[in-house]
Amino acid sequence: MRNGWSPYLGGALTGLLLVLSVLVTYQLFGHPRYLGTSTAYVRVAGLVEKALSPESVATNAYYAKEGVGIDWKVMLVLGVPLGALIAALRNREFRLRWVPERWAERFGSSPVLRAVGAFVGGFLIIYGARLAGGCPSGHGLSGMSQLAASGFIVVAGFFVGGIPLALLIYGRRR
Amino acid sequence: MEPIVGLITGILWGYIFQRARILRFEKHIGLLTLTDLTVLKFLLSGVVVGTLGINLLATLGLAPYHLKPTFVAANFVGGVIYGLGWAILGYCPGTAPGAVGEGSLDGLFAVLGGLCGAAAFAHTYPFWKQTLYGIGGYGKVSFPQLLHLPPLLLAVLFAGLLLAFIFFLEKMGW
Numbered sequence: 001m002r003n004g005w006s007p008y009l010g011g012a013l014t015g016l017l018l019v020l021s022v023l024v025t026y027q028l029f030g031h032p033r034y035l036g037t038s039t040a041y042v043r044v045a046g047l048v049e050k051a052l053s054p055e056s057v058a059t060n061a062y063y064a065k066e067g068v069g070i071d072w073k074v075m076l077v078l079g080v081p082l083g084a085l086i087a088a089l090r091n092r093e094f095r096l097r098w099v100p101e102r103w104a105e106r107f108g109s110s111p112v113l114r115a116v117g118a119f120v121g122g123f124l125i126i127y128g129a130r131l132a133g134g135c136p137s138g139h140g141l142s143g144m145s146q147l148a149a150s151g152f153i154v155v156a157g158f159f160v161g162g163i164p165l166a167l168l169i170y171g172r173r174r
Numbered sequence: 175m176e177p178i179v180g181l182i183t184g185i186l187w188g189y190i191f192q193r194a195r196i197l198r199f200e201k202h203i204g205l206l207t208l209t210d211l212t213v214l215k216f217l218l219s220g221v222v223v224g225t226l227g228i229n230l231l232a233t234l235g236l237a238p239y240h241l242k243p244t245f246v247a248a249n250f251v252g253g254v255i256y257g258l259g260w261a262i263l264g265y266c267p268g269t270a271p272g273a274v275g276e277g278s279l280d281g282l283f284a285v286l287g288g289l290c291g292a293a294a295f296a297h298t299y300p301f302w303k304q305t306l307y308g309i310g311g312y313g314k315v316s317f318p319q320l321l322h323l324p325p326l327l328l329a330v331l332f333a334g335l336l337l338a339f340i341f342f343l344e345k346m347g348w
Contacts, residue, residue: 007215008340010194014187014216015223021183022228026237029176034240035187037268038292041285045292062299072180079184080191080268084275087192096277100199100264111280118280121263122270122287123294125256130295131302132252133242135267139253140217143242145224147317147328150244157253158260159206165261166206 018141025072033072034146036138038129040077042066106170132157188272197273199264199280206261211348218340222333229329239316246310248302 018035025033046068050057057063088094098111107113129135132154134143140158143151191197196213204210231237260266263284265273270288273281318325 004195005190005193007194007196007212008219010190010196011216011219011221012223013190015220015227017183017186017190018220018224019227019231022237023231025176025179028179032237032240033180033183035183037266038288041267041288041292042296045289046296048289049293056297060296060299061303062296066296070177072176075177075180076184076187077268077271079181079186080188080272081275082181083185083188083190084192084197084272085188086185087189088276091193093192094277096279098279100278100280102200102203103264114280115283117262118265118270118283119287119290121259121261121265122284123291124259124287125263125267125284126259126288126291127295128252128255128257128259129267130252130292131306132249132256133245135256136217137266137268139242139249141220141224142240144221145228146239146241147225147229147325147332148239148241148244149312149315149317149320150242150249153244153246153249154253154256157250158257160250161254161257162206162260163208163257165258166203167208169261170203170207172207172209 014141015145018145034138034142035076036073036134036142037077037080038126038135038138039066040073041126042130043068043071043074102170128161187268188275191269191272192276197265197269197276197278199273199278202260202264202266202269211343215340215343218336222336222340225329226333229325233324233326241314241316243314244310244312245307246312248306248309251306 022032022034025031043066046057046063050068057068099109099114103114132139133150134154136158139151139154194216195201196216201210201212205213232239265281265284267288270281270284318328
């Protein structure tokens with residue numbers, strides 16, 4: 001937690017990364033790649049499901065629409081924990097933990113309960129993101145940066161769902 | 175070649191995430207309980223740089239937009255479902271794997287839940303296609319198109335508005 005960057009610096013660098021990503025991928029590969037992460041979950045889920053039941057993937061309209069397999073987007077999401085690991089090791093902030101402190105204050109330190117909570121939360125964010133068409137990076141960062149109408153509607157939805165439930169669960173205190 | 179570019183982009187992104195401290199559960203719950211706006215500040219400055227850069231690229235013809243379609247009902251309902259999951263999870267689709275890189279192992283269950291959420295969505299997609307996607311479908315629209323204004327002008331106005339909001343936040347000591 002010590003000597004971290006300002007969130008404004010981190011955000012500005014992410015904006016720059018988005019612009020460079022779009023420029024470089026369009027110039028090199030002929031199509032612009034905008035930062036976004038939730039599609040990667042579909043492509044990997046499809047890959048896993050294909051191994052278990054090839055038919056259910058072959059006949060599925062959504063997998064056909066989004067594609068299945070390892071591509072730029074999946075590699076992007078795989079790169080994120082690597083970059084975080086490098087940063088955390090360099091700054092001596094790497095620390096293994098199962099339960100976030102604030103979760104433990106509210107629900108106790110059971111790793112099993114936290115694992116269930118994380119699973120359910122993870123399920124809902126991806127399910128919701130796919131229904132909405134994207135996540136905070138795809139709709140928030142990339143969408144709003146393009147002044148896309150959809151981005152603003154989705155981001156409003158994130159807070160309409162998230163703020164009341166978080167206040168209900170964790171209360172309003174620092 | 176393209177997957178490698180994706181991986182490198184992801185590593186840089188994860189590095190930025192970790193240094194800006196937005197991989198923390200506490201930072202996300204802090205935003206949703208309106209007590210710590212680190213994640214919002216990160217997104218705001220990302221969009222300031224992103225909107226100026228992307229619209230400049232498009233205006234100069236260096237890279238095209240890639241707009242996500244507007245389906246008002248699906249965008250909003252999906253966003254709300256996402257928000258509910260976000261309040262339970264405390265990470266997003268990109269920061270959940272990122273948190274694992276910092277040592278937060280609960281992120282693994284979030285990713286697992288996310289993969290199941292993606293598969294569940296793929297199999298319920300026909301239902302949503304017949305229901306929510308039929309409401310408020312306007313296609314790939316952006317505000318410059320809706321308002322008949324030059325994108326770069328609107329990008330400058332929007333970035334200025336966000337900067338004013340950032341200065342307001344800082345002045346209020348939030």
